[in-house]
Amino acid sequence: MSLRHALLGLLSQGPASGYDLLKTFDISLANVWPATQSQVYAELGRLASTGLVEVTSEGPRGRKEYAVTEAGRAELRRWLTETDPGPLARRSEMLLRVFFLGEVSHEQAGAYLRRQAELGEERIGKLAPLREMISAMDDGLSVYGRLALEWGMRFSAMQRDWALWAEQELERLPADRGCDRDCERKPESGACEEADRT
Amino acid sequence: MSLRHALLGLLSQGPASGYDLLKTFDISLANVWPATQSQVYAELGRLASTGLVEVTSEGPRGRKEYAVTEAGRAELRRWLTETDPGPLARRSEMLLRVFFLGEVSHEQAGAYLRRQAELGEERIGKLAPLREMISAMDDGLSVYGRLALEWGMRFSAMQRDWALWAEQELERLPADRGCDRDCERKPESGACEEADRT
DNA sequence: GGTGCCATGTAAATGGTTACATGATTGA
DNA sequence: TCAATCATGTAACCATTTACATGGCACC
Structure with a gap:
């Protein structure tokens, strides 16, 4: 409560x-x-x-x-x-989707992760101007509001970096899942070898 | 849904x-x-x-x-x-408290932030052993589960680093709030100037 | 025959969201 | 006088949590 x-x-x-x-x-x-x-x-x-x-x-x-x-x-x-805050981020729709990314093609999974990186970047952009607004207010919340804002910036940066990393990881992986279920037109031949190991 | x-x-x-x-x-x-x-x-x-x-x-x-x-x-x-995930971390009890840290003493505020750093560290410790468990399972979730796990590790590290930074920030601040409201044993004398609005 | 796990469900309460409803006051 | 804003409240619905209830099956 x-x-x-x-x-x-x-x-x-x-x-x-x-x-x-x-x-x-x-x-x-x-x-x-x-x-x-x-x-x-x-x-x-x-x-x-x-x-x-x-x-x-x-x-x-x-x-x-x-x-x-x-x-x-x-x-x-x-x-x-005297009380501990409940767990942070108990539910994340964003992460839930990650678990099921095997159901769509590698390209789509990559696009999803890239989009998450973008959203992180955008969020940073939206948060930045708040810095000045917060300094302008001078109620008791402003000092601590700055701390919360910084959390938001770090969180968004973390999100962006993770998503970029995750996309890289996906590319390093053989396409054993992700392709098999999704390509409607896949022939029997193993044409799914998009995994180039750099 | x-x-x-x-x-x-x-x-x-x-x-x-x-x-x-x-x-x-x-x-x-x-x-x-x-x-x-x-x-x-x-x-x-x-x-x-x-x-x-x-x-x-x-x-x-x-x-x-x-x-x-x-x-x-x-x-x-x-x-x-085709759908975008809803906002991540819509509510954070942990951050909500930060907004009101001016209501308790500097020491207590610092303790709160230190505790949050600790919790971040602990979470990293709990997540680490999951790495092996996940590699052991070989259902389709394991590959993507690893990505989610990494998110958790990065998130926890971010939390820890932010809390340590925030604690430092607090210390750099003059103690204008934080003391005035909190002393229980304050006598009638205007030692703390709490009634700026009476 | 009893303990423990497999297995499903219902009911009540809490918390949150959306939509609806209403009216007073201010200022152009 | 009309529109915007101030200001409060109710009702219905949805998601989640907690607790209760029940019974089958396996194995010792």
């Missing part, structure tokens, strides 16, 4: 409404812990009813401003210091 | 029962796309009713052996070649 703690964390920077929080999610937490409107409002309600946050003021348009309580702050710290 | 494709992929290596598939999930796909018993049996039912797999034989103890159909194989290839 990390959404709960994400909200406590954001509110610990200062009071905010559900609407405000949603924007913060979109701006700074989007790549780390996305949340939808339904989720945020529902969880705020639950947090309020368990006393971890409270409504501090009601503005126009029914706006409710929440602030974290001492109990909430304590819970946030407990979460940060 | 990747579980569906994971099952199609596993069955494309040869027919198997739900029970067999579960074991394969535990052995080779555990770190990439874990699945529970409930999920597997339910999804097999759905796959069978849409004609992507079929029951090829019924053994003792009610065992049903499934095989992928031509339609299923086509769907698997379509998934592999």
Whole structure:
């Protein structure tokens, strides 16, 4: 249940409404812990009813401003210091596909890996300009946001390098699988020898 | 809906029962796309009713052996070649915490990052022996499993290096946040200036 | 005859996504 | 007054997790 703690964390920077929080999610937490409107409002309600946050003021348009309580702050710290984060990257569709790359041709498998390298490269390009945006903000998140950003850059670079390596690896391999299942027009002859060992 | 494709992929290596598939999930796909018993049996039912797999034989103890159909194989290839994988690592509890590290002391923040570096190192240690296990198996997954394993090793190394770097970064920073909120035994006196917004 | 593994399933709860619904306020 | 934005909420659905339930078969 990390959404709960994400909200406590954001509110610990200062009071905010559900609407405000949603924007913060979109701006700074989007790549780390996305949340939808339904989720945020529902969880705020639950947090309020368990006393971890409270409504501090009601503005126009029914706006409710929440602030974290001492109990909430304590819970946030407990979460940060006394519990281990769950496994990172528990599921990866990208890697799942890798397992079944034997079902398509060598060319297609190579194309897939090249595409993953590209996506890594693109991600680096998209992340880079965020550096300045983060420095510009000066809420308490910016310092730590920079650390998270760096993680993203390193992750993307790792992804790119791995994919390029993997493509090389594939080429070094005999085409015993990958070709046999896929070529619709394959004759009996062993025409599948695309493996050139350099 | 990747579980569906994971099952199609596993069955494309040869027919198997739900029970067999579960074991394969535990052995080779555990770190990439874990699945529970409930999920597997339910999804097999759905796959069978849409004609992507079929029951090829019924053994003792009610065992049903499934095989992928031509339609299923086509769907698997379509998934592999014509769709892009969703974003990797959409949520990271580990990184979410990083955003809120300002709520605890510098020491605690440092300890957190050091722990993450440790976990990365440990993961490398756990993954290494898998290399041999994978070479030993000779189903079609082993070749591509090696690629996935390498991803895990690189990922873990990245995690470790990043965490060590981040810890260094923290130390270079003035302790303006991190102390003010955390001292439990703080007296009323304004030693810590916590109430900048009261 | 009993232990342990093979084998399948159902039910309830949690968490997340998408879509729907509504209304107040501000500023052009 | 009209459009955009602020602001909150509900309902339905899907995926995942955990727990429960059951029974056959093999081997000692």
